Amino acid sequence: MISKASYLLFLGLTIFSIRLSACEETIDGILAREYEKHGIEPSSRCSDAVFLRRITLDLAGRIPTLEEVRDFQSNPNRIEKIEQLLKEPIFASSWSEIWSANWIGYGENNGIDRELFRSWIESSLREEVPYDKMVRQLISANGNTALDGNTVFLLRHQNEPAIQVSRTFLGIRLDCARCHDHPFDHWKKENYEQFSRFFQGMRIRQISDRATELFEEVEQAKRTPLEERPRFLTDARPRTPLWRDELSLFITNSKPFARAFANRVWYQLMGRGIFNPPDDLSRANAPISPELLEYLSERARSNRFDIKGMIREICCSDAYQRVSAIKGSTPEELNWFASRTIKPMTVEQSIDALGIAVGQAWSLQERQQFIQSVVGATGEESLSSTWDYREAVQALMLRLNTPVKSPEKNIDDLYLRILCRMPSEEERLICSNQKLDDVAFALVNSNEFYFNH
Amino acid sequence: MLHNRRQWLGSSLGGLFALATVQQRNSLLAEKTKGVAKHCIVLWMGGGPSQLDTFDLKPGSRNGGEFKSVQTASPAIRISEHLPKLAKQMDRLSVIRNLSSKEGDHDRGAYTMHTGYSPIPSFPRPAAGAVVSKYAEESDIPKFVTLGSGNGFGPAFMGPDHAPFAIQDALQAKSLLDDLRRRRQRLSLLNRLGSTFDQKYEDVMLERRRGMLSKVERIVTTRFVEALDLEKEPKDIRERYGSSNFGQNCLLARRLIESGVRFVEVNLDGWDTHANNFQSIRDLSNQLDGPWASLMEDLSASGLIDETVVVWMGEFGRTPKINATNGRDHFPDVTPVVIGGGGIAGGRVVGKTTASGDEIDGDRYKVADLFATLYQRFGVAPDAEFTTDFDSPTQATEDGKVIAELI
Numbered sequence: 001m002i003s004k005a006s007y008l009l010f011l012g013l014t015i016f017s018i019r020l021s022a023c024e025e026t027i028d029g030i031l032a033r034e035y036e037k038h039g040i041e042p043s044s045r046c047s048d049a050v051f052l053r054r055i056t057l058d059l060a061g062r063i064p065t066l067e068e069v070r071d072f073q074s075n076p077n078r079i080e081k082i083e084q085l086l087k088e089p090i091f092a093s094s095w096s097e098i099w100s101a102n103w104i105g106y107g108e109n110n111g112i113d114r115e116l117f118r119s120w121i122e123s124s125l126r127e128e129v130p131y132d133k134m135v136r137q138l139i140s141a142n143g144n145t146a147l148d149g150n151t152v153f154l155l156r157h158q159n160e161p162a163i164q165v166s167r168t169f170l171g172i173r174l175d176c177a178r179c180h181d182h183p184f185d186h187w188k189k190e191n192y193e194q195f196s197r198f199f200q201g202m203r204i205r206q207i208s209d210r211a212t213e214l215f216e217e218v219e220q221a222k223r224t225p226l227e228e229r230p231r232f233l234t235d236a237r238p239r240t241p242l243w244r245d246e247l248s249l250f251i252t253n254s255k256p257f258a259r260a261f262a263n264r265v266w267y268q269l270m271g272r273g274i275f276n277p278p279d280d281l282s283r284a285n286a287p288i289s290p291e292l293l294e295y296l297s298e299r300a301r302s303n304r305f306d307i308k309g310m311i312r313e314i315c316c317s318d319a320y321q322r323v324s325a326i327k328g329s330t331p332e333e334l335n336w337f338a339s340r341t342i343k344p345m346t347v348e349q350s351i352d353a354l355g356i357a358v359g360q361a362w363s364l365q366e367r368q369q370f371i372q373s374v375v376g377a378t379g380e381e382s383l384s385s386t387w388d389y390r391e392a393v394q395a396l397m398l399r400l401n402t403p404v405k406s407p408e409k410n411i412d413d414l415y416l417r418i419l420c421r422m423p424s425e426e427e428r429l430i431c432s433n434q435k436l437d438d439v440a441f442a443l444v445n446s447n448e449f450y451f452n453h
Numbered sequence: 454m455l456h457n458r459r460q461w462l463g464s465s466l467g468g469l470f471a472l473a474t475v476q477q478r479n480s481l482l483a484e485k486t487k488g489v490a491k492h493c494i495v496l497w498m499g500g501g502p503s504q505l506d507t508f509d510l511k512p513g514s515r516n517g518g519e520f521k522s523v524q525t526a527s528p529a530i531r532i533s534e535h536l537p538k539l540a541k542q543m544d545r546l547s548v549i550r551n552l553s554s555k556e557g558d559h560d561r562g563a564y565t566m567h568t569g570y571s572p573i574p575s576f577p578r579p580a581a582g583a584v585v586s587k588y589a590e591e592s593d594i595p596k597f598v599t600l601g602s603g604n605g606f607g608p609a610f611m612g613p614d615h616a617p618f619a620i621q622d623a624l625q626a627k628s629l630l631d632d633l634r635r636r637r638q639r640l641s642l643l644n645r646l647g648s649t650f651d652q653k654y655e656d657v658m659l660e661r662r663r664g665m666l667s668k669v670e671r672i673v674t675t676r677f678v679e680a681l682d683l684e685k686e687p688k689d690i691r692e693r694y695g696s697s698n699f700g701q702n703c704l705l706a707r708r709l710i711e712s713g714v715r716f717v718e719v720n721l722d723g724w725d726t727h728a729n730n731f732q733s734i735r736d737l738s739n740q741l742d743g744p745w746a747s748l749m750e751d752l753s754a755s756g757l758i759d760e761t762v763v764v765w766m767g768e769f770g771r772t773p774k775i776n777a778t779n780g781r782d783h784f785p786d787v788t789p790v791v792i793g794g795g796g797i798a799g800g801r802v803v804g805k806t807t808a809s810g811d812e813i814d815g816d817r818y819k820v821a822d823l824f825a826t827l828y829q830r831f832g833v834a835p836d837a838e839f840t841t842d843f844d845s846p847t848q849a850t851e852d853g854k855v856i857a858e859l860i
């Protein structure tokens with residue numbers, strides 16, 4: 001028997017908690033307000049088939065298998081699918097390639113071992129090491145560069161560590177300030193010089209034929225008086241002689257760090273940053289929605305830089321699940337994430353997706369060879385740090401020359417397997433008098449296959 | 454030189470008239486030197502070629518080494534005795550003896566001599582081939598091609614359309630293109646099946662990739678594919694270029710230029726002669742001499758030389774001092790360049806080094822000046838403004854000035 005008083009109290013609490021959750025911000029809540037303010041009509045949620053392909057490419061780095069397509073048709077639970085993919089080992093390996101490309105590109109400059117670095121990231125992701133801790137390990141890294149994966153970042157960027165560290169982890173470009181005061185921003189040449197000094201004690205020495213050692217020379221740091229020590233962009237100076245250790249803390253505790261992290265994950269998944277390019281937050285390059293950026297960076301901090309947590313939150317939003325921009329959409333709609341931006345596959349995604357599509361398991365060597373050829377043809381090392389379509393004609397020819405045989409016996413299964421959908425009547429008609437191998441070739445080289453939409 | 458001319462005008466005429474004349478002269482000069490070149494062939498000497506044993510010999514001096522110099526078709530130029538065929542072509546080529554670079558490391562030197570700038574990893578610059586490609590008119594065939602083990606310098610902010618088309622093996626490249634041609638009906642099926650998706654969604658990337666696909670479809674039927682087939686060349690001409698990789702690649706370069714390619718780089722590696730310098734350079738000179746001379750002959754015979762700049766260079770020059778292993782080490786202070794064709798004066802010597810070759814004697818040019826001279830031939834001003842991927846403006850060359858002696 002419930003007394004009237006306790007019933008009222010219960011009701012009051014319920015109303016209170018409803019109010020509380022109404023106050024709680026969400027990505028979609030913030031964007032809805034922006035849409036109202038700017039008179040934008042967001043597009044609808046995408047179909048289950050499109051969602052499955054999109055989320056599998058984003059979290060597993062490949063298209064879904066025929067079996068996964070059929071399973072999802074019978075149980076199209078999107079939240080469950082996101083959770084399941086985040087638990088799979090392939091998530092860690094796929095995102096290790098994303099972070100590798102972001103952080104060190106594709107080259108093997110300065111004698112780095114790219115695979116060592118990638119596998120260090122993979123095990124960090126598998127162990128769910130928070131992002132800020134990973135970054136601290138990169139900036140304060142010491143050790144054998146053939147064994148300790150976290151040394152690879154600084155080894156790769158030894159010629160300009162300050163520029164790369166501030167760009168990659170803070171979204172702040174000190175490039176201009178290296179030579180002159182920044183024309184539109186508040187960074188001065190002095191800021192660059194003071195910041196660069198954090199790396200003054202960093203040394204690299206040869207310890208064997210193949211290995212070098214990254215270490216910190218602290219003697220000089222010990223003798224440097226406080227006012228001559230390096231200075232972080234917030235004016236903080238290190239109190240101990242371990243300057244890189246202190247820098248790693250200054251950086252990961254700063255607000256720009258959380259913003260850069262939130263925006264980078266957002267960019268990776270949404271195809272477009274809250275600010276663009278994603279490693280340049282400046283006065284001249286303001287976020288389109290400061291409110292959304294603040295919200296996400298606060299979430300990053302309160303969740304202690306849980307990478308999967310950030311990915312989960314973005315993927316569960318309506319913003320992530322909208323249909324791609326159809327013909328006639330305005331650039332404004334894309335800028336505001338009212339439709340989904342189309343992304344080209346990364347080179348790794350494309351080879352793995354092709355493997356599923358034509359039913360072929362590549363050897364590690366074949367896969368590596370393909371990646372190197374495509375990246376090499378482009379003549380650029382930082383191929384996938386942006387979502388621009390930057391394929392050279394030679395790379396495209398290489399793809400077109402990859403032998404393709406149909407793994408299926410009929411048009412319907414072939415479409416379902418390669419494009420994760422059934423063919424239209426018109427498409428069936430076109431294909432009816434074609435060889436299945438030719439259809440398979442056409443489908444795996446189509447834009448619909450090559451882009452994540 | 455330009456400076457002297459101005460002085461002369463100033464003193465002899467004076468006043469407003471002189472000013473008018475200078476301006477008129479300058480505009481005449483500009484008119485005359487406006488880009489006329491359409492093609493460029495770079496003969497890249499990987500490792501860094503020794504100036505003292507090729508185009509700036511000092512026989513009899515303490516650094517002179519073993520080689521003699523011989524007279525060439527140009528009264529102004531003497532070159533190594535091991536380049537006898539090329540000697541007959543020197544009226545079409547000029548030797549720059551006072552070019553100085555700052556980069557004495559292989560990677561940095563190669564980057565500098567390909568882009569005109571010292572490397573800054575966070576600010577990649579386009580290779581000269583990408584710049585020439587960007588400024589040439591649209592074409593179905595690749596405009597920038599590298600032959601052999603190219604260093605693969607990228608297009609940077611010129612964009613992927615201007616990335617080098619790298620050919621390691623011409624036969625393989627040809628069979629790749631032929632395969633694509635044979636399967637062209639597959640490409641048209643791709644076109645038909647893809648159109649529904651492409652018409653439904655709005656994104657410039659979809660159009661760009663579609664454009665690339667039809668470009669591939671067009672490339673396979675161009676003269677470019679034919680040009681790759683050296684079998685099509687008469688036997689005696691093939692033999693004249695020799696059977697070495699470098700020889701065949703020089704022939705290929707000529708054929709590619711004839712088919713409309715704008716920029717071709719051909720490699721000849723092995724110039725990093727820290728030891729056994731003279732034996733190595735004797736061999737390398739033998740490899741270089743015939744093919745290069747044949748290339749000059751053929752370009753001259755067809756008249757293509759008037760619109761094709763030919764440049765011979767590598768990462769840097771080599772030390773005058775001969776080391777303990779009878780070799781020469783890296784020496785960017787004097788970086789040798791031989792250049793001609795495309796409206797660049799031949800038969801001239803630019804600058805000089807001291808009697809022992811230890812240093813440049815008098816005025817010197819920097820790498821940016823070489824790029825200014827090259828770009829200007831293609832109608833790109835030395836201070837032309839390029840826009841980087843981050844929308845910041847930058848100049849075609851780092852304050853480069855056109856080398857007046859070459860025009």
